[in-house]
Amino acid sequence: MKLIGLTCLLLISAWAQNVGPLEQAPAKFANKKNPMQGNESASRAGAKLYARECAACHxxxxxxxxxxxxxxxxxxxxxxxxxxxxxxENGSLNRGMPSFAHLPEPQRWQIITYLQSQKPADHATGK
Ligand code: HEC
Structure with a gap:
């Protein structure tokens, strides 16, 4: 019995190390609405912020x-x-994604609006 418990624990911790930040976000955040969803000028502003803050890595x-x-x-x-x-807000600090909590909230929503206005490239839809 003990062995089974230990195996489960090992499996769970291996799994936990393998999940990206999207899977780690607490479920209640999924209900937070983007106040700028679909807004074109927000998306343009987000594109500029993206170029400045994110493009170097992504x-x-x-x-x-x-x-x-x-x-x-x-x-x-x-x-x-x-x-x-x-x-x-939180990044994925031990895996190289910084936190952007220093950006004002409206700027963070602009970046998100921009990201989600981009259709995923065909070749990049799989994992
Ligand atoms: C210093 C490099 C770096 C910068 C700058 C950076 N990121 Fe990241 N980002 C990462 C890394 C590395 C990961 C993968 C982290 C992981 O798997 O835990 C990541 C993961 C992510 C993810 C999760 C992707 C997924 O599939 O799980 C999102 C969303 C994201 N970044 C958005 C952004 C945005 C938006 C910006 C700009 C505001 C940004 N990042 C700036 C390095 C960076």
């Missing part, structure tokens, strides 16, 4: 880079905006 078109995974993916496109908000 690529100028969200195609991903050496330091970070692509963002032009269905998981990001379809994620609840509040989940992305949580990721920007």
């Amino acid at each position: 690529g100028s078109e969200g195609e991903g880079g050496e330091k970070a995974p692509p963002l032009k993916r269905a998981e990001v496109f379809q994620a609840p905006p509040g989940t992305l908000f949580w990721v920007l």
